[in-house]
Amino acid sequence: MEQQKAIPRELLPVVQYLRSKAEVKTKTGVLGGKRHDYFKGKAALKALLSPSYAKIHPSGSPPITDEAAASALLNTIMPYTFFVRVERTEQSIAGAKVLQINPERMNQTFDGESYYAWLYDGNQLMVIAGAALMVLVVLAGVMFPLWPMSLRIGVWYLSMAALGFVGLFFVIAIIRLILYIITWIAVSPGIWLFPNLFEDVGFVDSFIPLWAWDIPPPKKVKKSKAEKQAEKEQKKANKKNKLINGTQEASAASSGNDTPAKED
Known part of the structure; x- marks a missing residue:
């Protein structure tokens, strides 16, 4: 594809890493009558946040420190059509899900909960x-x-x-x-x-x-639905507290900066 040839040199190692070295979990689907590997967005985000990515991190791009930075990098790569956003249908062909492209969602930002089909087979040298x-x-x-x-x-x-x-x-x-x-x-x-x-x-x-x-491994104790629900609520409460604390710290810092200096 012409779009793939136009990719900047510093972004190509990122694509090759995601396709071959990052071990991003993929499944096989059918898109346009052909089989393609596809992955979930959060798998690519997790790969860019892993320590192994730091070893091949392009020097010309900012470091990936959080999910927002990883999503921004993938948004930069998307126009070069190495992968495309797809939706899974209920149909299957020989055990592979039929994929389709929704034109209305083509220009949306990279989403960790969406699926993406590879249009790039990676380095064929091996x-x-x-x-x-x-x-x-x-x-x-x-x-x-x-x-x-x-x-x-x-x-x-x-x-x-x-x-x-x-x-x-x-x-x-x-x-x-x-x-x-x-x-x-x-x-x-x-x-x-x-x-x-x-x-x-x-x-x-x-x-x-x-x-x-021959000592059998300890059996995993399954948590009840009530315990799982309590854990989810606790996580939500922790996130809410972090947001509140961060907002308070930011407001305190801004108020401190706005305080006029005392005259001698």
Whole structure:
């Protein structure tokens, strides 16, 4: 799009951050017969207020310190049509919500409660590099009979090592299950060998600690509707008090500035 090419250089890293690095939660919708990722406005506001954005913050723009500044920055980006405000309909196509553009709301300011569809796919360099690498791997596999004997022997040893590693993993999984069943019967609640083996952690952390008791996590106590309502009312009261205090401080400061200086 021509509008996207006209974006100032200092704003492009912000768009790329929101599209690829900020991990803004997106869903897939259908807009104009094509699938597009879309997100809620408050997700983008939250991303700009996160510490990770400060690392790529453009030097030519003011720092993002509050939600108003983040909204102003997104308002500056909107005319370049990297994303567009949309409304979700009740219709769905293959599990994806049908999106539509409301012309009456096109020129409104960025709203955290509205939805926005991406018209920008992000930096395609990694996609192109991945496709080229896949082609090279396929060609290398097809030409395997033409490889030198030393390389073919090396690949064979590597494949055997990989199979051995996978086999060792299955052996550990079976042993830890047997150990857990035995200890669950003998000394309940049971002991897990390598308790983090199947957790979403790094490779080294998967084998730390060596063992642990199978202690279930504490159950979350669900709050009643009355407690939730009381919390909401308390938050509203706190916000109201902050506004009142801020107004009083501002009026006090202005009255202090308006006081004429005493003559000597």
